[in-house]
Amino acid sequence: xxxxxxxxxxxxxxxxxxxxxxxxxxxxxxxxxxxxxxxxxxxxxxxxxxxxxxxxxxxxxxxxxxxxxxxxxxxxxxxxx
Numbered sequence: 001x002x003x004x005x006x007x008x009x010x011x012x013x014x015x016x017x018x019x020x021x022x023x024x025x026x027x028x029x030x031x032x033x034x035x036x037x038x039x040x041x042x043x044x045x046x047x048x049x050x051x052x053x054x055x056x057x058x059x060x061x062x063x064x065x066x067x068x069x070x071x072x073x074x075x076x077x078x079x080x081x
Contacts, residue, residue, distance in 0.1 A: 026047065026048040026050075027045050027046060027047050027048060028045065028046060028048055029043065029044075029045050030043060030044050030045070030046065031043050045064075045066050052075075053073075053075055053076055054075045056071070056073075057069070057071060058071045058072065058073045059071045059073050059074075059075055060072060060073060060074055060075070
């Protein structure tokens with residue numbers, strides 16, 4: 001019974017965390033590639049371009065749903081326009 005309660009609490013906390021932050025739900029995947037200098041860049045997901053950076057995974061207050069990483073960058077325009 002404790003396992004079920006713990007599992008339900010974790011699901012609820014995860015859902016609440018994602019709802020709390022304003023991450024862009026639209027994203028795209030980028031396959032891995034090698035730069036001209038020979039450095040390999042691993043595949044990654046990023047938010048789709050739009051008119052603001054406040055909903056990007058890396059912006060403070062947002063969480064990347066694929067990695068769980070918390071955003072640390074300050075938005076370019078603190079007023080959101």
